[in-house]
Amino acid sequence: MYHRALKLIRQYHRLTQAELSHKLNLSKSFISELEKDGGKKPSIDILERYSNYFDIPTSSLLLFAEQTAKDQFSERARVYTADKVLRMLEWLEHTTRPDHATDSVK
Numbered sequence: 456m457y458h459r460a461l462k463l464i465r466q467y468h469r470l471t472q473a474e475l476s477h478k479l480n481l482s483k484s485f486i487s488e489l490e491k492d493g494g495k496k497p498s499i500d501i502l503e504r505y506s507n508y509f510d511i512p513t514s515s516l517l518l519f520a521e522q523t524a525k526d527q528f529s530e531r532a533r534v535y536t537a538d539k540v541l542r543m544l545e546w547l548e549h550t551t552r553p554d555h556a557t558d559s560v561k
Contacts (some may be wrong), residue, residue: 456534457497459541460519462490464509466548479504 465475465486472490476483481504486495489501497505499513506513518538 456519456537456541458490458492458494461505463544463548499502
């Protein structure tokens with residue numbers, strides 16, 4: 456789920472991958488890999504860079520970590536909640552875009 460969260464954070468702030476890579480001192484291809492489903496997993500250092508730049512607690516980003524123990528109810532609940540939060544934020548991102556507002560006027 457990190458890939459969705461990191462991409463959404465970038466898009467919310469209206470940054471391109473190239474702009475973010477410059478601000479975090481990372482390559483654009485690395486940002487692309489972080490945002491790709493099945494791509495690279497961010498290290499704590501990378502999460503701290505995002506945290507510091509976007510002023511988000513690192514602990515909030517850790518909510519989106521992949522599930523580690525499939526049989527534990529608390530893990531399943533955390534993953535379920537994180538997925539719902541991302542879906543809500545993705546919906547908000549989609550519906551609040553300036554180009555979406557003109558679509559709904561039709």
